[in-house]
Amino acid sequence: MCGICGINIEDRKVLSEMMKELEHRGPDDQAFFQSKGISMGMQRLKIIDLRKGLYPITNEDESVFLVFNGEIFNFREIRSKLEKEGHAFKTNCDAEVIVHLYEKKGIRFLNELNGFFAIALWDEEKKRLILARDRLGIKPLYYYYDKRGGKFAFASEIKAVLKSRFLDARVDKNSFLKFLEFRFVPGENTILEGIRRVEPGTWMVYDAANEELRKGRYWELSEKIEPKSEEWYSKKLRALLEDSVKKRLMSDVPLGAYLSGGIDSSTIVALMSKFQKDNVKTFTVGFGEGIENEFEYARKVSEHFGTEHHEIAVEEKDLSILPEMVWHLEEPIGDAATLPTYIISRFAKPKVTVVLAGEGSDEQFAGYDRYKIVLKARRTASLIPTKARRAVHATAKAVFGKHSNITRAFDIAKGRNLEEMFRSTISLFSRDEINVLTGAEPRKIKLMPSGFKAELNKMLAFDIKTLLPDDFFMKVDKMTMAHSLEERVPFLDHRITELSMRMPVQHKLKGNNEKHILKKAMKDLLPREIILRKKRGYNAPMDRWLGGSLQEIGRQLIEESEHGLYRKDYALKIFEKVRKAGRNYNMNWYNSQKAWSILIFEMWHKQFVNQEKIRFLF
Numbered sequence: 001m002c003g004i005c006g007i008n009i010e011d012r013k014v015l016s017e018m019m020k021e022l023e024h025r026g027p028d029d030q031a032f033f034q035s036k037g038i039s040m041g042m043q044r045l046k047i048i049d050l051r052k053g054l055y056p057i058t059n060e061d062e063s064v065f066l067v068f069n070g071e072i073f074n075f076r077e078i079r080s081k082l083e084k085e086g087h088a089f090k091t092n093c094d095a096e097v098i099v100h101l102y103e104k105k106g107i108r109f110l111n112e113l114n115g116f117f118a119i120a121l122w123d124e125e126k127k128r129l130i131l132a133r134d135r136l137g138i139k140p141l142y143y144y145y146d147k148r149g150g151k152f153a154f155a156s157e158i159k160a161v162l163k164s165r166f167l168d169a170r171v172d173k174n175s176f177l178k179f180l181e182f183r184f185v186p187g188e189n190t191i192l193e194g195i196r197r198v199e200p201g202t203w204m205v206y207d208a209a210n211e212e213l214r215k216g217r218y219w220e221l222s223e224k225i226e227p228k229s230e231e232w233y234s235k236k237l238r239a240l241l242e243d244s245v246k247k248r249l250m251s252d253v254p255l256g257a258y259l260s261g262g263i264d265s266s267t268i269v270a271l272m273s274k275f276q277k278d279n280v281k282t283f284t285v286g287f288g289e290g291i292e293n294e295f296e297y298a299r300k301v302s303e304h305f306g307t308e309h310h311e312i313a314v315e316e317k318d319l320s321i322l323p324e325m326v327w328h329l330e331e332p333i334g335d336a337a338t339l340p341t342y343i344i345s346r347f348a349k350p351k352v353t354v355v356l357a358g359e360g361s362d363e364q365f366a367g368y369d370r371y372k373i374v375l376k377a378r379r380t381a382s383l384i385p386t387k388a389r390r391a392v393h394a395t396a397k398a399v400f401g402k403h404s405n406i407t408r409a410f411d412i413a414k415g416r417n418l419e420e421m422f423r424s425t426i427s428l429f430s431r432d433e434i435n436v437l438t439g440a441e442p443r444k445i446k447l448m449p450s451g452f453k454a455e456l457n458k459m460l461a462f463d464i465k466t467l468l469p470d471d472f473f474m475k476v477d478k479m480t481m482a483h484s485l486e487e488r489v490p491f492l493d494h495r496i497t498e499l500s501m502r503m504p505v506q507h508k509l510k511g512n513n514e515k516h517i518l519k520k521a522m523k524d525l526l527p528r529e530i531i532l533r534k535k536r537g538y539n540a541p542m543d544r545w546l547g548g549s550l551q552e553i554g555r556q557l558i559e560e561s562e563h564g565l566y567r568k569d570y571a572l573k574i575f576e577k578v579r580k581a582g583r584n585y586n587m588n589w590y591n592s593q594k595a596w597s598i599l600i601f602e603m604w605h606k607q608f609v610n611q612e613k614i615r616f617l618f
Contacts, residue, residue, distance in 0.1 A: 002045055003019075003022030003043040003156040003157065004042045004043075004120050005019060005022060005040070005041050005153075005154065005161075006039060007038075007153045008129075008152040008206070008211070012034065018041065019041040019042075019043055021155075022155070024328075025157070025481045025484065026042065027484050031054075033056045033065050033067070033122065038122055040065070042069075046252075047354060047486060050253075054090075059099040059102075063125050064121060064123055065121070065122045066095060066098055066099050068095040068098065069118040070116045070117030070118060071486075072095060072114070073115045073247035073250060074112075075094035098119065098121065099121070107216070114494070116138035116489075118132075118198070119133075127207070127209050128206065128208060130205055131154055132198070135219040135494045136464070136469065136492050137199070137200030137473055138469075138492060140157070140477055141156060142156075142158055143195075143197075144194050145196075146194070151164075152211070152213070157478075161195055170609070171191060171563065171605070172189060172191060174189075174442060174443055177434055177443075179597070180438070183334035184474070185470065186470045186471075187466070190331055200465070200469045201219035204216075221501065222501065223452045224501065233499070236499060237496070237517055238521040240495050240496050241490065243493075244496060245268060246271075248490050249356075251353075251354050255353075256280065256348060256352035256356075258348075259282040259309075261294050261295075261300065261530065263515065264358030264361040264491065266358075266530050267525075269302075282309050282310065283347065283355065284309070285312055286312075287315075291541050291544075297530065297533065312343060314343050314540075323607065328482035329479070329600075332600045332601040332604040332605075334600055334601075335475060336540035336593075336596050345482065353485065355486070355488070356489075359473075359476065359489045359491065360497075361515065363460060364491065365514070365515040366515060370422075372509065372512060374422050375509075381421075412425060418458060419446075419448050422447055422462070428597060437570050456505040503517065514535065515535075542592040543592045546596065551575060554599045554602070555572060559572075563609070566598075
């Protein structure tokens with residue numbers, strides 16, 4: 001894993017400043033490349049072929065140059081074919097297959113790759129730069145393009161793009177409204193004006209001669225239902241999972257796994273134990289005494305597979321690292337699980353350089369309760385007239401208040417269609433409340449992608465195409481790479497994603513049984529109590545933190561802010577509601593989420609826009 005960056009001018013000093021912002025992503029080595037119209041750099045974390053000085057990767061006649069972040073898991077098969085065709089390799093790096101594939105296939109080389117990656121490839125003859133991102137957006141890649149000013153920059157992190165000196169950090173107001181609605185900024189735009197994401201499954205070509213940029217897509221998620229039996233799909237899924245885990249054990253450095261004791265991470269540990277000679281190193285994060293934890297089930301899985309197990313608990317004193325965490329996060333994401341991810345990554349790094357994890361299963365095999373809730377609401381809604389449902393919602397507003405947690409529960413029932421109901425389950429601030437808070441309303445984005453017929457698949461497709469790359473992967477990549485740690489996600493081999501969209505929906509959600517096909521595929525390998533265990537997430541004790549140590553800090557940050565993006569009095573009332581509600585987590589969930597999101601945004605704004613340090617003591 002690495003960090004890459006570049007600008008469309010030949011300036012080693014600016015490039016060095018950009019690379020300095022990426023040192024944590026790749027502390028082992030660095031590489032520079034300059035030619036007319038381009039400067040590229042790379043900070044390398046050595047995973048495969050540990051020699052120094054291997055980058056930038058080039059082809060035989062040095063007409064193609066590559067800087068790269070990620071891993072190509074099928075590189076050995078590709079390399080074997082290319083060598084038979086006469087291509088000469090200089091290294092044992094997985095990335096070297098890219099320059100030779102590009103020679104052979106042009107931009108179509110991307111279709112051959114199985115992996116996660118952000119690619120920057122310079123074609124010296126054509127004087128063009130190709131940027132590309134993996135199919136599911138596991139690895140980040142940002143860019144800034146100003147055609148009128150003749151400016152172009154790209155990097156693995158926003159901090160490095162800002163060091164290009166091409167732009168200042170200013171909040172994109174519509175992106176801020178989206179952040180309030182979803183807890184993250186979905187889509188191509190980021191929270192900052194002018195800085196965009198290379199979207200998952202796409203490529204971009206920057207022509208240095210005429211300073212033009214064009215884009216294309218090489219992969220798209222689609223629904224192609226094939227009505228085969230449960231037995232066929234469970235065997236196919238098991239075979240693909242085994243192959244995916246095997247491929248992701250490729251490494252010249254120590255590996256481990258994150259283990260929660262749920263079926264997803266337990267599946268990964270089970271298959272690693274099957275294929276790895278040494279005992280798997282497993283890592284679990286939980287919370288302090290008196291708080292519900294994953295430790296018990298993680299220990300059971302560890303004992304079952306004989307792993308070398310390590311645990312760490314997040315304590316209230318760890319909140320002191322929030323400013324540091326937000327600095328690495330780079331964009332405000334209102335997900336409190338970011339903190340335990342940061343802490344477990346720091347904890348694991350001295351023991352391993354690569355970890356495997358279970359992300360992506362819920363979004364492909366219907367693991368979240370909200371899918372069941374919406375589908376049940378849809379069935380119920382068909383039996384009750386719209387006027388009656390809206391009357392009940394109006395009564396709830398009158399009795400409990402327009403923006404109360406109880407009223408939010410009735411928002412789903414009043415939805416006129418799948419889109420409205422699903423939006424109610426994933427939004428943080430309702431659109432009405434955003435209007436009250438900011439005096440504006442976010443532009444409505446379409447949640448349900450076109451081309452999907454099954455209602456369950458429409459919801460899964462949103463989560464795969466938007467929630468994963470714009471929220472979860474951003475969180476995971478930034479929190480692991482802050483500690484020079486690579487996380488690999490076997491469930492998100494694109495072959496498994498494509499399989500999930502071929503199988504009938506009842507194989508994924510069978511009655512009330514979520515992830516049915518995964519349970520069937522793994523029933524012979526996992527303990528029965530893990531197969532039957534209900535899903536739990538990282539339920540960080542935000543109510544305790546925000547009612548205690550963070551209450552005054554949050555209020556202070558709000559009162560000191562001068563950006564004018566929202567009403568301070570309204571935000572302060574949210575913090576007060578959290579304090580008064582005490583530790584009734586279920587009733588306080590929405591308010592705690594809202595307060596946490598505002599807190600993270602203020603910490604982010606202070607550091608990135610105001611360029612001030614945050615100093616506070618607990």
